[in-house]
Amino acid sequence: MTFDELQLHDTLLRAVKAEGYTTPTPIQAKAIPHALLGKDILGVAQTGTGKTAAFALPILQRLSAKAPAGGHRPIRCLVLTPTRELAGQVGESFMTYGKNLPLKHAVIFGGVGQAAQVQSLQRGLDVLVATPGRLLDLMDQGYVSLRSLEVFVLDEADRMLDMGFIHDVRKVIKALPAKRQTLFFSATMPPEIVDLSRNLLTDPVRVEVTPVSSTAETVAQQVYFVEREQKRGLLTHLLKDGKISRALVFTRTKHGANRVAKQLEGSGVTAAAIHGNKSQNARERALDEFRSGTLRVLVATDIAARGIDIDGLSFVINYDLPNVPEQYVHRIGRTGRAGATGTAVSFCDGEERAYLRDIERTIRRSVPVVEDHPYRSGMAP
The missing domain is CATH 3.40.50.300 (P-loop containing nucleotide triphosphate hydrolases)
Known part of the structure; x- marks a missing residue:
């Protein structure tokens, strides 16, 4: 299979090819078609399998289909990640794949001043990539509204549990609109993550590309x-x-x-x-x-x-x-x-x-x- 067979728009295909990618990884080949149809996804995949593109590409295609013509941009997609480094990398992926699309994104995380992040939010954006603590802080201050959210991505859910963020994740989930598409990714599925996925997802398509806790043959x-x-x-x-x-x-x-x-x-x-x-x-x-x-x-x-x-x-x-x-x-x-x-x-x-x-x-x-x-x-x- 090639990216050309995944029903992605030409703009996204050009961006993917500009990065030197021609063949989708297994998680991309399995998840992207379902995500493009608006289905909830339960993705079980270890790091290094290409899962960021597996959710970023269909999200960009969905949002660009009805990008706002002007005025204030409400947050239409939220990607929740456990670490600042991962948030930055996910943000870079959205920027790379969406460089030719009329969409805006921002990345927010703790450990730095909030002024620049607040300015990005106030200017309006389509995609917000965030870590749980800073997101809840800015929500409490009234800078973040999720009322218009269309897509929610929970990335590395088991890592959220490992790092003690699961309670913050549950607080964020309570603020999400009931009608939305949810893409849920985790490398492992311990019992608490299984329970979380059941409460969060609606009739999901399960995509599993490697056995839990297996190492890459490469x-x-x-x-x-x-x-x-x-x-x-x-x-x-x-x-x-x-x-x-x-x-x-x-x-x-x-x-x-x-x-x-x-x-x-x-x-x-x-x-x-x-x-x-x-x-x-x-x-x-x-x-x-x-x-x-x-x-x-x-x-x-x-x-x-x-x-x-x-x-x-x-x-x-x-x-x-x-x-x-x-x-x-x-x-x-x-x-x-x-x-x-x-x-x-x-x-x-x-x-x-x-x-x-x-x-x-x-x-x-x-x-x-x-x-x-x-x-x-x-x-x-």
Whole structure:
């Protein structure tokens, strides 16, 4: 199947082709036709499957069919996302795909002043991309009205639950008009998310493109057994490989991310940390520098695991193994995206063996062990 077969308008097709896309991903091929018909969608898809375009393209087509001729623009579409990074990326997608359409969008999130965001709202817009906290704040202040909403997108619903935003999400839902199209996306479907989807969706079409908690076949996975105090040396050793132009490194804690980034800088590797305690400006600056290649290594915590979308990222390193198996899937999903290949390397010390066993049970495969390296643990099997 090609994008030409999805019944998208020529304006959108030109925008898609300008990005170099010719073949839709499975989630796009399955979701877009139903979304174009106005049906509610329950999409179960992990990150890196192209789900943003799966909802952005049909929404742009729907809204542009009756774009306001002038005057004040009411908010007609709301996309709710769990993180500032993801909100920014979704906003960029709407801008990219809708660049030739008479539609306006804005992105609002917390951690920065609200003045510029309020100005965007007051000028009027068609699509609002928002994080829950800032959205509720601006709704309480009277800057946001959802009375004219036609489409609601809840993106990464399970991440909302993980981050403690589910109560805020429910408050937003109460403000939505009863008559609307709802597009609901989640990588996993824990019981509370299942209940939320049942209350939110009307006769939905379920679109599931990968088994829950599976890893992409395009990602080559490896594990290095190493003592905890030797991880720093092993990381530096791996980065001596000039073929690794950029690497995304995951740590379990914010302090750990800061420490690893500082250690890399000290060894001559350009690096920066990104996590929830960093200011929005610092996070965006680090992401921009990583995208451009100014930074070779970005060190992140799980809070950013599903909010980082870097084209062509081919290397992910789990400096610390996550204690939640699903987080491993989300982390390594930063590479091997949209059909490209990637490599995911994990460091495993003695205390993390149980985490590795849980991960292997969840992904239903054994992660190949790299035995030939200078920091091999004496306890390695």
